[in-house]
Amino acid sequence: MPSPCDPQYAPVGDVGAALMMIDSRLKQVHGGKTEVDPDQQAMIDQYLASLGRKGADDLLQGACTLVYLFMKWLRSAYDNHGKDVIEYVVPNLVATMRMMPKSIPPETIPTMIGLVVAAGTGLSPNLWREQYGGWTKEEMNPLEATTFLLAEHINRLTDDPDFATRMxxxxxxxxDED
Incomplete structure (x- = not known):
């Protein structure tokens, strides 16, 4: 019997918009910029404000779909080497998040790690999270950071700064072709 958190029951959301935001952050970091470009941030803020509630929910679900896709790829990559994805991804993710207290409040780390573990075990991160209530405003930056960090992990493993986005x-x- 499938779990109520099985990905087949999860909405996909706006994966394209979520990927655009993550790719923008990846390019910013790989471009050597440590500060967010104010013009770029203003454009992102304007875009987010234009989404409305439905669009924001779609973007949120798209980010969760990215977490799922990235963890699915990582699980396969680690399985191919006889390693456990949770053992190799989670400790690094927690350590990195703890170094980012302005962007990731410590109280949100367990939720973000729960999303990653859910995805790493084949569950929908969004459906897993919904069991515990609605998303909070304080979880938005940590969700973006989690998605970014997973993409960056994949890019480092493949030694290709665009691999996760391209995948x-x-x-x-x-x-789309199907």
């Missing part, structure tokens, strides 16, 4: 873009293109 999802190709999957979206293949889905």
């Amino acid at each position: 999802v873009t190709e999957a979206l293109s293949d889905a």
Whole structure:
């Protein structure tokens, strides 16, 4: 019997918009910028404000879908080497998040790690999270950071700064063709 958190029951959301935001952050970091470009941030803020409630929910679900896709890829990669994805991803993620207290309040770390573990065990991160109530405003930056850190982990493993983004873009293109 499938779990109520099985990905088949989860909405996909706006994966394209979520990927655009993560790719923007990846390019910013790889471009050597430590501070957010105010013009770029203003544009992102304006875009987010224009979404409305439904669009914001779609973006949130898209970010959760990215967490799921990234963890699915990582699980496969680690399984191919006889390693456990949770053992190799979670400690690094927790340590990194703890170094970012302005962006990731310590009280949100357990939720973000729960999302990652849910995805790493084949469950929908969004459905797993919904069991505990609605998303909070304080969880938005940590969710973006979690998605970013997973993409960066994949990019480091593949030694390709665009691999995670390209992988999802190709999957979206293949889905459009079907």
